[in-house]
Amino acid sequence: MEENFKCEQVGLIDELMQGKELAKQLCDHLLVSSSSSSSSHETNEVLIEKILSTYEKALAMLNCKADVGESKAKNGSMMDSHCPLTNGSPKSEVLEPEVKNKNVFKKRKTMSKLTEQVKVRLGTAHEGSLDDGYSWRKYGQKDILGAKFPRGYYRCTYRNVQGCLATKQVQKSDEDPMICEITYKGRHTCSQAGHLNKTVAPPSKRKVNFLGANKHQTHQIKNQIQQEKIEQPPETFFTFGSSGLEVKIEDMDHKEDMFPSFCFSSPLKEGSENGDNNSLFSYTMMENNLMENFSPTFISPTSSDIESNIFYHWGSTGIGQSVQSSESDITDIVSAPTSVTNSPIMDLDFFDKIDFDTDFPLIPSELCT
DNA sequence: ACCATTTGACCGTG
DNA sequence: CACGGTCAAATGGT
Numbered sequence: 170m171e172e173n174f175k176c177e178q179v180g181l182i183d184e185l186m187q188g189k190e191l192a193k194q195l196c197d198h199l200l201v202s203s204s205s206s207s208s209s210h211e212t213n214e215v216l217i218e219k220i221l222s223t224y225e226k227a228l229a230m231l232n233c234k235a236d237v238g239e240s241k242a243k244n245g246s247m248m249d250s251h252c253p254l255t256n257g258s259p260k261s262e263v264l265e266p267e268v269k270n271k272n273v274f275k276k277r278k279t280m281s282k283l284t285e286q287v288k289v290r291l292g293t294a295h296e297g298s299l300d301d302g303y304s305w306r307k308y309g310q311k312d313i314l315g316a317k318f319p320r321g322y323y324r325c326t327y328r329n330v331q332g333c334l335a336t337k338q339v340q341k342s343d344e345d346p347m348i349c350e351i352t353y354k355g356r357h358t359c360s361q362a363g364h365l366n367k368t369v370a371p372p373s374k375r376k377v378n379f380l381g382a383n384k385h386q387t388h389q390i391k392n393q394i395q396q397e398k399i400e401q402p403p404e405t406f407f408t409f410g411s412s413g414l415e416v417k418i419e420d421m422d423h424k425e426d427m428f429p430s431f432c433f434s435s436p437l438k439e440g441s442e443n444g445d446n447n448s449l450f451s452y453t454m455m456e457n458n459l460m461e462n463f464s465p466t467f468i469s470p471t472s473s474d475i476e477s478n479i480f481y482h483w484g485s486t487g488i489g490q491s492v493q494s495s496e497s498d499i500t501d502i503v504s505a506p507t508s509v510t511n512s513p514i515m516d517l518d519f520f521d522k523i524d525f526d527t528d529f530p531l532i533p534s535e536l537c538t
Numbered sequence: 539a540c541c542a543t544t545t546g547a548c549c550g551t552g
Numbered sequence: 553c554a555c556g557g558t559c560a561a562a563t564g565g566t
Contacts (some may be wrong), residue, residue, distance in 0.1 A: 309559080311557070313556075314555065314556085
């Protein structure tokens with residue numbers, strides 16, 4: 170048993186290391202490509218394919234391991250210590266693992282879609298202003314047995330146009346009506362997700378949530394990431410300042426499908442007036458389609474007057490992290506109208522701002538701290 | 539007129 | 553059969 174586990178772990182590490190290396194190469198390619206006209210798309214594609222394949226293997230191993238681990242480490246002690254990947258939010262008392270975990274393995278069979286649950290605390294904001302960067306269209310509402318509040322069903326706005334099958338369910342918490350539990354299902358295949366960094370927001374109403382990072386802030390980001398990754402809480406609450414949104418990302422199904430997550434936030438240039446306000450964005454990679462999801466919708470640079478950072482976290486738990494942010498930032502983050510037109514700023518520039526080499530802490534030691 | 543939301547009906551699953 | 557999820561007609565807002 171132990172042997173098996175170690176073997177798998179080694180294999181996993183190999184795959185992930187390889188993935189990291191390939192990602193790095195791809196990054197280099199992209200950087201070169203952006204300057205030279207003769208960009209070798211083919212090479213890039215090959216790299217991407219390799220990366221995807223690598224992660225597929227790694228995930229397969231993880232899934233396999235999870236199967237093994239379940240019976241043996243029922244209490245999660247072993248998994249906890251060895252691999253948060255399989256237990257990102259250890260014993261979260263907030264979660265109702267009963268429902269979620271019960272069918273973990275069953276789910277694999279019936280559920281090709283991934284799910285991710287997020288808790289959002291609503292401040293002054295109402296449900297409608299919950300914005301995760303995607304545009305959703307409500308298609309149903311249902312009273313749920315035993316729940317005080319009805320559950321709202323949303324699907325991607327671009328479902329019909331682009332065949333994007335992402336959906337989410339929003340339900341207010343029984344205990345605290347100010348808390349919304351959002352369950353994401355499926356992944357975005359629409360342009361919102363398909364572009365590495367384009368903000369593809371609906372024309373008006375909806376807003377997107379990311380602020381671009383300045384190049385020189387990369388170091389700062391690195392440092393913060395390094396610090397934060399050490400003390401990453403099993404669960405994290407985020408607050409959307411002016412809107413009063415707090416987001417808590419809980420790892421759920423990623424117990425079986427653990428994917429790296431990105432966390433983009435917009436810290437204030439210099440300590441905010443309200444330091445207690447955090448903003449966040451976390452995007453969890455789903456399935457194996459890395460690139461497809463490698464596209465948290467970015468905030469409109471309309472807030473270009475505000476320096477901001479993008480934090481991403483290639484985490485092991487799928488849990489986002491919070492970062493300080495100013496109220497004004499948050500306002501922008503939550504409500505800044507965004508359009509495709511002003512987003513190109515983020516195009517590929519995003520990668521310029523990221524040093525794959527060091528910023529992608531996709532290293533085994535992190536995967537299994 | 540177009541688009542998003544609402545809401546009762548319908549359907550699949552356990 | 554009950555429940556959760558989805559459909560689609562009706563409704564409302566712009």
